[in-house]
Amino acid sequence: MNHEFLHSLRQLNGEARPGEIENQSIVYTDDKGIVRVEKVDPEEAAVFNGGVQSKIYPGYRYPSENTLRLEQSLKPKVNY
Ligand SMILES: [Zn+2]
Numbered sequence: 369m370n371h372e373f374l375h376s377l378r379q380l381n382g383e384a385r386p387g388e389i390e391n392q393s394i395v396y397t398d399d400k401g402i403v404r405v406e407k408v409d410p411e412e413a414a415v416f417n418g419g420v421q422s423k424i425y426p427g428y429r430y431p432s433e434n435t436l437r438l439e440q441s442l443k444p445k446v447n448y
Contacts, residue, residue: 370436371415371416371433374415374418374433374436377430378414381422381425383430384414385409385411387410389410391408391409392408392410392413393405393406394406394413394416394417394448396447398447404447406448413448415430415433416432416448418435419432
């Protein structure tokens with residue numbers, strides 16, 4: 369639900385990233401300690417990674433999905 373909330377916020381502000389730009393990489397370590405790279409749509413990477421500077425609200429950076437999970441005392445999500 370946190371994930372969808374962040375998409376909604378970015379859509380409402382007109383700042384969702386279009387799908388036609390190049391996919392981005394999410395790098396994470398799996399439960400066996402293996403570093404893996406996952407290619408995802410740019411909007412998904414923006415929601416997952418957070419920290420994207422808003423163009424309409426100066427000084428505001430979008431939170432990540434894990435920022436919201438931390439606030440709710442949930443374990444971090446490591447991959448998309
Ligand atoms: Zn998504």
